[in-house]
Amino acid sequence: MRLEKCYVCSSTVYPGHGSMLVRNDATCVRFCRSKCRKNFTMRRNPRYMKWTKAARKAAGKEMVMDSTFELQRRRNRVMKYDRELMSTTLSAMKEIEKIRGRREKSFFKDRMKVKAKVDKRMALKDLAQDLEIAQPAVVRERKELREASKMRVSVQGMEQ
Structure with a gap:
């Protein structure tokens, strides 16, 4: 049983799975799923697709x-x-x-x-x-009372 590697994402392609593209010069390119095949035919570079192993290695997220x-x-x-x-x-x-x-x-x-x-x-x-979350409840209540009193004063000033 031969396990191949996907040309785009470097994942394992098991026998009977995936697809293979054979070029005119007889080079075989294997893909694990249609997503990889479509990205290959669109000529996308695997290093710039975040979900590939090549991109993870290039970004330093995977051990080279x-x-x-x-x-x-x-x-x-x-x-x-x-x-x-x-x-x-x-x-x-x-x-x-x-x-x-x-x-x-x-x-x-x-x-x-x-x-x-x-x-x-x-x-x-x-x-x-969200500093209010870090403040104790008493400080928040005092702050709300001050704001409410300011609103009352401004509303009374408008009525006169």
């Missing part, structure tokens, strides 16, 4: 391909078994997992810092717009 991922790639050449090579490879793989974990944690921490700054700004905006 790490150099440590290359070791997981399948190699089609046959290698002779060497016990020492196998042990060093396994130890290197453990080190790589540690390094990748540290990078993912730092990436997540940086993303959360940005998100916290945005949330703090939004909270300050809301607080500036």
